[in-house]
Amino acid sequence: MSRIILVQPLGMNWEPGRKDMSRVANIMPPIGLCSLAGWVEKHGQKADVCDLYAFPDSEGRLLETIRAERPEFVGFSVTTSGFFDALRLAREVKARAPRTKTVFGGVHVSALGDKLMRSYPEIDYAVAGEGEEALLDLMVREGAAPFAKGGIFYRQDGEVRWSGKVVPLPDLDLLPFPDYSKLEGFPREYKLPLFSYPHAPATIAVTSRGCVYSCTYCDRSVFGRSYRYHSSAYLIDWFRFLSGRFGIRHLNLYDDNMTINRGRVLEFCQALTAARLPLTFNCASRAELLDRELLQALKKAGCWTISLGIESGDPGLLQRHRSHAADLDVIRDRVELIHRMGLRVKGLFMIGLPGETEDSIRRTRDYILGLPLDDFNLTKFTPFPGASCYGGLRDEGELTECWELSNCLNVLFVPKGLSAERLDAAFKEIYRLYYKRPRVLARYVTMLWRSPDSWKRFVKNLGSFLQLRRDYRGPKND
């Protein structure tokens, strides 16, 4: 039997010179790691989870445990922005326990696995794509090739080798529920984004893997274009467990796109309604996949907010980057329909895509301000190495390759004809214009009774939020 300590690094979720607000607003449990832990333990291995994002001060304790107990493996879940922090930790691990092997997995590794292995000797193994079978194989064989499962980069005779293509799990219901008991302080220490839930404690779950679309800015390295999902029976059991064992009252369903298969969503909603569990949920969709019947079913089952990846208010940019681009009028129609049906709707946008211009920024701004959204999120286009548009970016503008800052808060790509300063100013202006409208502020007032826990957190961190507001305040004549 091998033992692994699975680590969620703190990463570097910041804008230089500004207080990191991301951890104030949102600390989500690393359920991918909890799921891996449950999976390898189900098959006779031993796993622990250490979440340094939630508990940055635990690093010393983690390293001391590794020094004293010498687990066979330490695994890191790696995003692009968190890669170098994970690498730093891997060096610390090697300094204390030279025979402990480091395993890197996650989206950044899935996009660049062999390149990372060639450049960074601190990485002993890289698991690309869906990780369950590969990690288990690695542990069962105690790291010794040949491996029976695909998806593992390893070194042999000084060369980086590849165990072959990943074969995805045939049935997601084979997975045990994520082992939340591995997380210190769950669910109390974990917080969903402010105003995104009606009741606490709240947490996240994922009902499907993958997405059939291929938007140019989206990194699909882990699950590709396959789409698989848990059965309704599995999900109801899982949610009942969360409600009964941890008192969970709300779930953010973090599927890439929950409503791809209309029939399964209807069936799931029916089962959840019949189960009468005391919890609500949020989900994400594409606007054009929604209709009245589906929305009715979602609402009846307890859906509170639907997030829509809209991305831009410019038809040309949508056509170019958003797979199966929907008409902006269709999106507006669906937003209004969701609203009329008594559900909350959140719009997700980005600026700075290849081809962005002053005109397209203005169209996006006006489109956002013209929609009856309950919530919105605007990010700065971030060039992820696994996104299909990545290769052509140097022809489209100025690309800064800086993995640490690849967190959607920094301008790392400047389309021709724009500047980083202009994108930054437009970003702040859209936020400022959105939040200064009385209608929007009134909606947040209703959160006093619709999401009281969010307000408590907001008040507790008022100083930080006021500072953020000051940072976003622009010239008086905007």
Ligand code: SF4
């Ligand atoms: S952005 Fe959303 S819809 Fe597009 S490919 Fe990614 S997950 Fe799918």
